[in-house]
Amino acid sequence: MSTTTARHEFAPAAHPTTWIGHLRGLLERKLPYEKLLPETQPSYVASWIYVFGVATLGALGVIVASGAVLAFEGPAWYHVSHTGLFFNSLHFWSVQLFFFFMVIHLFGKFWMAAWRGNRAKTWITGMLAFVVSVGAALTGYVVQTNFDSQWIAFEAKDGLNATGLGSWFNVANLGQNLLIHVFLLPAIIAVLVATHVLLVRVHGVVPPIDAAKVEAPPVPTVPEREGVR
Amino acid sequence: MSATTQETLEREPWTGPTRHYDIVKEGVIATFVVLVLTVVLAAIFSSPDDPALTFQGWAKSAPDNLYATTVAELAGTSDSATYGPPYNTNGDGQAIGPIAPQKWAGVHQPVDPPNDFVINPLSSQQQPADVADALVTWTSASADVQAGWATRYDTALNDPQGANGDATKVPAGVGGPVPTLATGLVAMATSGALDSVLPAPGQFFTTDNTKQILFLGDGSYLDDAGTANHLQGNEWGMMNETGNFPGQQWLAPFSFWYQLPIFNSDATTGVAATMTANADIYILAIIAVMMLLVIFLPYIPGLRSIPRWIPLHKLVWRDYYRSRK
Numbered sequence: 001m002s003t004t005t006a007r008h009e010f011a012p013a014a015h016p017t018t019w020i021g022h023l024r025g026l027l028e029r030k031l032p033y034e035k036l037l038p039e040t041q042p043s044y045v046a047s048w049i050y051v052f053g054v055a056t057l058g059a060l061g062v063i064v065a066s067g068a069v070l071a072f073e074g075p076a077w078y079h080v081s082h083t084g085l086f087f088n089s090l091h092f093w094s095v096q097l098f099f100f101f102m103v104i105h106l107f108g109k110f111w112m113a114a115w116r117g118n119r120a121k122t123w124i125t126g127m128l129a130f131v132v133s134v135g136a137a138l139t140g141y142v143v144q145t146n147f148d149s150q151w152i153a154f155e156a157k158d159g160l161n162a163t164g165l166g167s168w169f170n171v172a173n174l175g176q177n178l179l180i181h182v183f184l185l186p187a188i189i190a191v192l193v194a195t196h197v198l199l200v201r202v203h204g205v206v207p208p209i210d211a212a213k214v215e216a217p218p219v220p221t222v223p224e225r226e227g228v229r
Numbered sequence: 230m231s232a233t234t235q236e237t238l239e240r241e242p243w244t245g246p247t248r249h250y251d252i253v254k255e256g257v258i259a260t261f262v263v264l265v266l267t268v269v270l271a272a273i274f275s276s277p278d279d280p281a282l283t284f285q286g287w288a289k290s291a292p293d294n295l296y297a298t299t300v301a302e303l304a305g306t307s308d309s310a311t312y313g314p315p316y317n318t319n320g321d322g323q324a325i326g327p328i329a330p331q332k333w334a335g336v337h338q339p340v341d342p343p344n345d346f347v348i349n350p351l352s353s354q355q356q357p358a359d360v361a362d363a364l365v366t367w368t369s370a371s372a373d374v375q376a377g378w379a380t381r382y383d384t385a386l387n388d389p390q391g392a393n394g395d396a397t398k399v400p401a402g403v404g405g406p407v408p409t410l411a412t413g414l415v416a417m418a419t420s421g422a423l424d425s426v427l428p429a430p431g432q433f434f435t436t437d438n439t440k441q442i443l444f445l446g447d448g449s450y451l452d453d454a455g456t457a458n459h460l461q462g463n464e465w466g467m468m469n470e471t472g473n474f475p476g477q478q479w480l481a482p483f484s485f486w487y488q489l490p491i492f493n494s495d496a497t498t499g500v501a502a503t504m505t506a507n508a509d510i511y512i513l514a515i516i517a518v519m520m521l522l523v524i525f526l527p528y529i530p531g532l533r534s535i536p537r538w539i540p541l542h543k544l545v546w547r548d549y550y551r552s553r554k
Contacts (some may be wrong), residue, residue: 040249042247043247079280096475111545123527127523141477150281151455162323167315167337172437204242207238208546
C-alpha cells in the first residue's frame with residue numbers, strides 16, 4: 001500500500017449495493033438532519049402538555065445518574081451513610097417524578113390520539129417503555145435491602161409464581177434482581193426510549209384532530225375513516 | 230392550503246405555519262428543573278428505609294410464634310411446605326380452571342423447609358448436647374417416623390382444646406426430638422446465628438434470599454409488620470410505602486382488583502373462595518389483557534375513537550384552534 005495515498009471525496013452512490021449503503025440511504029430518507037434536529041415546529045406545538053415528554057426524559061437522566069452512584073457504592077451503602085441516603089433519596093424521588101411525568105405524557109397522548117398518521121409504533125414503544133419501567137421499579141424496590149424489600153419480595157412472588165414466571169424471575173433473589181435492575185431493564189428502557197424519540201422525529205408531532213378543518217375551512221374534507229392513520 | 234384531507238395532514242410533513250422551537254434547549258432546561266425539583270424533594274423528605282426484619286428480632290419479640298413456625302416447617306404444614314412450584318411439589322399452585330402455568334413451570338428453586346429452614350442450619354453450628362442428640366435422633370429416623378413425630382407435636386401444640394400454642398402445655402414425650410429441635414432453632418435465632426446461616430449453610434457467598442423470605446413469611450412476624458405499615462394487599466398495600474412516602478402509585482390499576490370482594494373473600498367454598506385462592510393469576514390475566522388493549526390501542530376500533538368522542542384535544546390545541554379561526 002502506498003504511503004502517499006491520495007485523499008478522495010466519496011460521493012454517495014445513487015443506488016447503493018452494500019448493506020451500509022442501504023442503511024445510509026434509509027437514514028437519509030427517513031431521518032435527514034432537518035427532521036432529527038429541527039429548529040422549528042408546527043404552530044400547533046404550543047401547549048404545556050408537550051413538556052411532559054421531555055420532563056420524563058429529564059427524570060430518566062436523574063434516575064440513571066443517581067443510580068450509577070448507588071451502583072458504585074453498593075446496595076447497603078445508603079443504610080449507613082448520610083451521603084448515601086441523600087443519593088438514595090434522589091433516586092427515589094426522580095423515580096416518582098419519572099412516573100408522574102410519564103403518566104401525564106401518556107394521558108396527554110391518548111386524548112390527542114397521537115397514534116394517527118402512521119404513528120402507532122411511536123405509541124407502542126412508549127407503552128412498552130412504561131411497562132418495562134414498572135418492572136424496573138419493582139426490581140428497584142426489592143433491592144432496597146430493607147423491610148420494604150422483604151415485604152414486596154414476599155408478596156410479589158405469589159403473582160409471579162402464579163404465571164410461571166417466578167421460576168426464572170425470583171424477586172427473593174437479591175443478586176438476580178440487582179443485575180436485572182441495574183443492567184438488563186435499564187438497557188431495554190434505553191433502547192425503547194431511543195426508538196420512541198427517533199420515531200417522534202421521523203413522523204413529526206401529530207397534527208391536531210381537527211387540523212384539516214382549520215387549515216382549509218372552505219373546502220369539504222374527505223370523511224375521516226376508522227383506522228390507523 | 231388547498232383541499233387537504235386530515236389523513237394527508239397526519240401522514241405528510243407539515244407544510245402549514247410553524248414556530249421557532251428549540252427542543253435541545255427545552256430538554257436541557259427540563260432536565261435542570263427536574264434535577265432541582267428532585268434535590269429539593271430529597272433534601273426535605275429524604276427516603277424510606279425501615280430496617281430489614283431479622284430472625285433474631287423475630288426470636289426476641291415473638292419466640293412462641295417462631296417456635297410454632299419451626300414445628301410447622303418440620304411437620305410440613307407451613308405455607309412454604311405446602312406451596313408447590315417453583316419451590317416443591319407439595320401443591321399445585323394457582324390456576325384458572327385447567328390453565329396452570331405455575332404447575333407447568335415446575336420446580337426451579339427447590340426449597341425443602343424441614344431441612345433448609347431447620348435441620349441444615351442447626352447442623353451447621355455447634356449445638357448444646359440435647360439439641361445435638363435430637364439432631365442425631367431426627368436424621369437417623371425414616372421420613373415416615375419424622376413425619377409422625379412432627380405431625381403429632383404440631384397437632385398437640387395447636388390444639389385449641391389443649392396446648393393452644395403454649396409449648397409448656399404439650400404433654401411430655403409427644404413428638405420425639407421435635408420440641409428440642411424447635412427450641413434449639415429459636416435459641417440459634419436469638420443469638421443472631423440463624424440470620425447469617427439460613428441462606429446458604431457452609432457457603433461463603435450468598436446472593437439468594439429465597440429461603441429467608443419464605444421462612445419469615447410463614448410466621449406472623451412479617452405479616453404483623455406489613456399490617457402495621459398498611460401494606461396488606463386488601464388495603465392498597467401494593468402501592469403503599471412504609472411511613473408517609475409515596476409507593477408504587479403506578480400499580481393502582483393492578484392494586485384495584487385486589488380490593489374487590491370476589492378476590493378478597495373469607496368464603497371457604499364456592500366461586501368467591503376459588504377466585505380468592507387464585508386471585509393472583511386471575512388478576513394478572515386481567516392486567517395482561519388490559520395491557521395488551523392499551524399497547525395495541527391504535528388498532529382497536531372504538532377504543533381509538535374515544536379521543537374524537539370526548540374532545541379534550543380542544544383544550545390541548547386551544548391556542549392553535551383559536552389563532553387559526
